[in-house]
Amino acid sequence: MEQIALGYPKSRNGLKRRFRVGENAILALLFISGVFSIFTTIGIVYELGKEALLFFRTPNVDLWSFLSGTQWQPHIDKFGILPLFTSTLITSLFAMLIAAPLGMGAAIYLSEYASEKVRGFLKPILEILAGIPTIVYGYFALTFMTPLLRTIFGRDVVEIYNTASAGLVMGILILPMIASMAEDALSAVPNALREAAYGLGGTKLEVALKVVVPAAISGIAAAFIVGISRAIGETMIVAVAAGAGPNFTFNPFKGAETMTGHIVRISGGDLSYDSIDYNSIFAIGLMLFFVTLTLNLISQQVVRRFREVYE
Amino acid sequence: MNGPSIQKPEIEFTDNIRDRNRYGRLWVYIFRFSTIIGIIALATLLFNIINQSSGYVVYEAKGDPAALTLDGVPIEEQTKDQLMRVLSSHLSKGAYSKLDRTKPFAERSRNDVYDLVVERIVKYEVVDSWLLWDSLTRKDEITAAVEEEYPEALLRFDVWINSDFLRRPQSSNPVIAGVRTAVLGSLWTIGITILFAFPLGVMAAIYLTEYAGDSWANRIIQTNINNLAGVPSIIYGILGLAIFVRALEPLTSGTLFGVTDPTSANGRTILSAGLTLGLLVLPLIIINAQEAIRAVPNSLRHAGYGLGATKWQTVWSHVLPNAIPGILTGTILAISRAIGETAPLVVIGASTVIYFDPEGPFSKFTTLPIQIYQWTSRPQDEFRFLAAAAILVLLALLLTLNAVAVLLRNRYSRRY
Incomplete structure (x- = not known):
């Protein structure tokens, strides 16, 4: 989590960085919001893929006839x-x-x-x-x-x-x-x-x-x-x-x-x-x-x- | 005679600047024309919609309104009690008590009951109609034609978008159909969208601009957001159908909270619609908010740190207050x-016919664009006119929102 530390001055000269609970809780919340959009993409790919797989598993349907069929x-x-x-x-x-x-x-x-x-x-x-x-x-x-x-x-x-x-x-x-x-x-x-x-x-x-x-x-x-x-x-x-x-x-x-x-x-x-x-x-x-x-x-x-x- | 002889240049110099300039001027017209096409398109579109939103309409009553006169009072002026008497005497007992069951008469207003009388007994039907342009330019022809063809009928200049149209719920009878249900549905849905997407989007934007470093993980998040903004909206509809309507049905239908909805929306509720639209606008809100946050100059942040503020204190008290007008503007646009x-709402199963107002996030829903779509897909002219009127309502709503956004931008934008 290198990027998280960027906002704080690195501890130097023996000064210790205080661990702030509030700051970190907020950071965690913000991080989850930032990652949320990844879930959307995963959701799209997963759901589309899952149901599409079921579709291709049904009898009379295969990928080739799906892509090349004219009806x-x-x-x-x-x-x-x-x-x-x-x-x-x-x-x-x-x-x-x-x-x-x-x-x-x-x-x-x-x-x-x-x-x-x-x-x-x-x-x-x-x-x-x-x-x-x-x-x-x-x-x-x-x-x-x-x-x-x-x-x-x-x-x-x-x-x-x-x-x-x-x-x-x-x-x-x-x-x-x-x-x-x-x-x-x-x-x-x-x-x-x-x-x-x-x-x-x-x-x-x-x-x-x-x-x-x-x-x-x-x-x-x-x-x-x-x-x-x-x-x-x-x-x-x-x-x-x-x-x-x-x-x-x-x-x-x-x-x-x-x-x-x-x-x-x-x-x-x-x-x-x-x-x-x-x-x-x-x-x-x-x-x-x-x-x-x-x-x-x-x-x-x-x-x-x-x-x-x-x- | 013996002066220095001027050598002729080997390449003939031709003065072609005039041709080149003429050619250049021709192209300016082409460029200007392609820009003007946009204006023409906008004007045509607006004219086309306004043209369909009012005009002469010929009505023929199936029942005779004069026969409904009670105590010498025509139905237009009757009180609620009189109208109810008319209704009960002309409808079968079963039909009357069914109306009472769907919504008790005690709760209905006088105008509601009047609408019922018109809908159930008088049964006005549109037999012919004209567009606004024709109605204005060929008024005499139309009146003459109507008198000849439909001597019994009522010819009226109707503005389809009026206060009744805004007040009335949807109906299968175009004469008394309105957009109240749809407008309320839109507002409910958008309310949920805002509650869901605004905080999430702003927090994500804060993380990405203020906290995230240039690591590969953050670059993936950023690229992912940019790509999500380009995903066709119908894909979000499919996603919403699979996740909110189907997988999270106990949550979105409200059974988890003990809500037993008699309309049995099965997850096809306002909540699902709002969340789906939330996913759709989330990338837009993030991108817009990021731009607003980036526009806050670094000197403000440094001033905050200099005073010993923590990262979050700086963001909360310095960055956000300065970025909020930009964030709001971007959110309103999204x-x-x-x-x-x-499209996404059709896919997750917006109901096409709802006659009652939505009562909460777990109701079935319809929205203004869905209503327009449904009316447009009907073959009868009257429904096209209703669609035009509903489009005007929608455009007015959007125009108001955009005006607010522009105002916000002009009022609070600061230059550093």
């Missing part, structure tokens, strides 16, 4: 995650199609072009956008985006519940997050670099795109990865707007349930413990947990490994 | 995330 039909014992996984991919893809370029553009504008006044006006708006509950975005997708898509592409093409609408609205949700993370990265690039580039005769755009963005690329990449992770874990928008029922399709205008949407629908009814449905949501949850955790870890590594450090 | 959270 998720619990009533006929088909548990292939691909239909859920592809629709998660489609919604996330649509979300990133909106959020990556627009978030990047907004970040460059806010960090390189906007005056202090404009930024003071725009940043709070983006923060409000990021703070709106996702169920509200789900409502927005269903009552605005879907009718809009149906008017543009035709009612026969676009179903009432579809992954495109959910994905596009998810893009609006993730946009401010990417914009704010990328802007932080851009603002952290020291001005000396910009001035040097101006001195060589670069225009504002050239400085921004060829000097500042490459210098901040690790932060920008991290923002994108976190955005993807957020899109994969996003639940309420897809639960409301992407449709119920697993559907193995790559058509974004058809309804298809995502991994998160499936968990919400299955557990929405009264779920009896130890049923195959109950166990299956843990298996899906475990997969979701690992995918998002890996993405988050990669983004942290990207920042650490590729960050340009300036004085 | 809590407002919890208020809007829907």
Whole structure:
């Protein structure tokens, strides 16, 4: 317990450190609180792992058919995650199609072009956008985006519940997050670099795109990865707007349930413990947990490994 | 003629600065456009919700309200006793005494009884409805169309979000449904979340910033917290289902404390919901509190030590008082995330239909976002309007919280 002793002066010159009961009791309490979050992680891994193991132990279910099956039909014992996984991919893809370029553009504008006044006006708006509950975005997708898509592409093409609408609205949700993370990265690039580039005769755009963005690329990449992770874990928008029922399709205008949407629908009814449905949501949850955790870890590594450090 | 001859440069110098600048200006428009998209999205979203939250509605009564007139008094003006007489004469005896059993008439207010009469006997039903924008711009068309199509019906401009909507409990009839149950459920749940996560989060933050050295164990704790903040909220729902609802059922259902809940929530209680949301916001609270504590300058700590204070005395009397505005701001922001959270609560089994107010931590629960989700998933337009109204309530709640956070930050933030 070396770290505990750090706060106290080391006993020197024959002075003895007094043992204070109160201090140590408080320290113990604080330490337990600090460690508590570890218990949360252990709890997540243990519970997800335990129930997922039960799921894979049931007859007719094995890991390979879980990962490669194209049918998720619990009533006929088909548990292939691909239909859920592809629709998660489609919604996330649509979300990133909106959020990556627009978030990047907004970040460059806010960090390189906007005056202090404009930024003071725009940043709070983006923060409000990021703070709106996702169920509200789900409502927005269903009552605005879907009718809009149906008017543009035709009612026969676009179903009432579809992954495109959910994905596009998810893009609006993730946009401010990417914009704010990328802007932080851009603002952290020291001005000396910009001035040097101006001195060589670069225009504002050239400085921004060829000097500042490459210098901040690790932060920008991290923002994108976190955005993807957020899109994969996003639940309420897809639960409301992407449709119920697993559907193995790559058509974004058809309804298809995502991994998160499936968990919400299955557990929405009264779920009896130890049923195959109950166990299956843990298996899906475990997969979701690992995918998002890996993405988050990669983004942290990207920042650490590729960050340009300036004085 | 014989002057020094100017050598032509070997590379042709082309003046392309104009093109480069033009190109640069074009891109500024693109950047500006992508920023403005955010504003447009926010405006569209708000317009869309407000648009659905009021407008013309056509009602048709199944029963005839005029036939219920008692002693020449129309039902709108009757007293509670008169309304009860109407109710008992039009309902079967069994149905009437069942109402009395669920909640005695003596405890019901006059308006409650009136709502019952409307719900059970008059049975107003929405037959047609318009959005706010149409109601304002095509008023004449709508009145004409209604007179032609539904001559018997009642056309009314309804603002779905009104004082009745806030006061009434949930109902399967959209005409008299309200959000009181859901708002109370949200407040109860958030109360438990705060009680659980705030002290724990602040203590963890104090440990990590003030006490923990740079050992590998502490680095693991720190990394772990950062990663927990990125775990999708639905995972917390699954965790809550497995731990609070199932494993700790005796605790969360209250049987451990001798509470016998007639609604038999089986662990799917407010307590479970609050604890689940607590786990969800804990990393956020820790991270925010850590930042606030780190912002307290070291000179204050040194001053404390210099006066002979112990570590904890310094933290308690110097660091915390200076960090508390920042900690509160961060906590409020984390809590407002919890208020809007829907997915984990659906997973741990929020009840979708509850007609009575929650009575304590061991009651079944529903919350505002759950109510919105449930109304949104219904196909009828009226429920969409109710959802829009409930969204406005939720947004107003969040806006208030955020305003408080900003005020706290501006009022108490000190610069050193």
